[in-house]
Amino acid sequence: MATYNRRSKLITHGVARSPNRAMLRAVGFGDGDFEKPIVGVANGHSNMNPCNAGIQPLIDRAMAALGAAGAKPQVFGVPTVTDGIGMGTEAMKYSLVSREVIADAIETSVNGQAMDGVLVVGGCDKNMPGGMMAIARINVPAIYVYGGTIKPGKWKGKDLTIVSAFEAVGSFSAGKMSEEDFVGIEKNACPSVGACGGMYTANTMSSSFEALGMSLLGSSQMAAPDGEKADSAAQSAQVLVAAVKNNLRPRDIITRKSIENAIALVMATGGSTNAVLHYLAIASAAGVKWTIDDFERVRRKVPVLCDLKPSGRYVAVDFHRAGGVPQVLKVLLENGALHGECMTIHGRTMAEMLKDVPAEPRKDQDVIRPWSNPIYKQGHLAILKGNLAPEGCVAKITGLKKVSITGPARVFNSEPEVMKAILARRIRPGDVLVIRYEGPKGGPGMQEMLAPTSALIGQGLGDSVGLLTDGRFSGGTWGMVVGHVAPEAYVGGLIALVKEGDSITIDAKKLLLQLNVPAKEIAARRKKWKAPKPKYTRGLLAKYMRLVSTASIGAITDSES
Secondary structure (H helix, E strand, O other): OHHHOOOHHHHOOOHHHHHHHHHHHOOOOOHHHOOOOEEEEEEOOOOOOOOOOOOHHHHHHHHHHHHHOOOEEEEEEOOOOOHHHHOOOHHHHHHHHHHHHHHHHHHHHHHHOOOOEEEEEEOOOOHHHHHHHHHHHHOOOEEEEEOOEOOOEEEOOEEEOHHHHHHHHHHHHOOOOOHHHHHHHHHHOOOOOOEOOOOOHHHHHHHHHHHHOOEOOOOOOOEOOOHHHHHHHHHHHHHHHHHHHOOOOHHHHOOHHHHHHHHHHHHHHOOOOHHHHHHHHHHHHHOOOOOHHHHHHHHOOOOEOEOEOOOOOEOHHHHHHOOHHHHHHHHHHHOOOOOOOOEOOOOOEHHHHOOOOOOOOOOOOOOEOOOOOOOEOOOOEEEEEOOOOOOEEEEEOOOOOOOEEEEEEEEEOOHHHHHHHHHOOOOOOOOEEEEOOOOOOOOOOOOEOHHHHHHHHHOOOOOOOEEEEOOEOOOOOOOEEEEEEEOOHHHOOHHHHOOOOOEEEEEOOOOEEEEOOOHHHHHHHHHHOOOOOOOOOOHHHHHHHHHOOOHHHOOOOOOOO
16 A cells, blocks of 8 residues: 555655654554555544534544554544534634635645545534535545434424524514423424534535545435444445545546536535535635536526425435435436436445435335425525626525515614514515625625524514525525625625615526616715725634635635636
8 A cells, every 4th residue: 555655755765764753653653554554534523512522433433444444544633613503693703714724724634744545524514515625625535424413303293403493583582482382492402412403504515425426325314323323434434445545536536527416416405505605615626617607507407306404394314214315316317417427435436336226215205205206396506696696696495485575675784783673573574684794704704694594484484584695594594595695795795785675686586686776876875885894803714804705606715816
């Protein structure tokens, strides 16, 4: 294996390498270890949040399996923040920012120690795209191991997820829920370790990594506490060592066609709007040409096949039991919506990996629909454009009785402002809420608007109120919502010029987001607009504001432009 050992150039030959070898002996290297490939294990364990609190056993299994397979594993830590805990607070500004920090941290550790491969383990939302961005940048053999999903909570016979708790806030404030149920949901929503249990952002990204070819097939929807999850970490380690032997690298796997496979899976499963932002970033890191318009191209040819939360009935463990990602991929392959020739980290093509998966979903379940009977005939993540979003924006259109609205703008310059209005019952059916200055630079960090959207759902306004923002949405959000509006308000996008009462149209059928105000009036408003002062002038958030791109190319901090 030494042929593929970047580290061997530093430690295996000559007198000058002696100090390097001496330092490695201090951390357990013996004479026979210097010819082995050094495989980094990026550890996202944290006991601060359920998403990552179950990761350490996976790390232990992966480390042991790497050693048994002939590698020399070296673990290093990776930071994580928790969206569910930070949501609606100043802490949430660090969520998207952490994606870049995670990518930079993994790149630093792997390249700074000339590692030969890397196994990345993470659980919360930004762990996955941050890890994959690093993997694509570094381009040494790599595999992603997801920490696993949480099991559903139970209250009075109903399955709960963390979104149940957010929606309960709206229901309780509207007088539609008793205090007993409100407290019962809060105490029972999260019964185990693992990431949020619906097809929210963590499960969206982890499942899409199977379709991308960068994770063990069938591993992404396992429950974090279950033994099979730790087994999959060990199996992933074995697959990775084989990739190191064969010099199978991420950019052999992450291609335009494999990204299309990943997005097809996102559409078929009703996944998170954040997948748009994250795959723009992953494609950029891999040097793959992929634009926001490509999502719309895929959406038109891939139906929604899975009845999963937030807008559907089932959770991730139900999906796993029904056949999970491999079953959906096989349905897509059989119907010409998947590129079967794409290589996977297993060293075989996707079509080869799916050879023994049934062509049709099992009839004893209704989580996964057959191609002939989809939930929706086309995908659910629509790319809208118009004078309010000339660069594009993302609308999630599942679970809606109608997909268009024209109404008066209710304008708010931050998420806390709109939450006050919702909880005070000042929002009416037909309103179009505008939340601005929450974009990549303006937030900074594109906070997720789960609290306001869930409160609207809880108050029964999900179908009758529109909402648009230059910020983001949680994977748990559904309703008449439009995010990632670009250009953002902070840089003078038209969203900054909207006034209370202006007519706004959101039309997912026409793919339109329009401010219905005469051009002459818009021009007059633009002359009066002044850019706000930066909210931060030092530290990480200030650096992020200076570097971050527009959302329409992924809100990345290492763009070439």
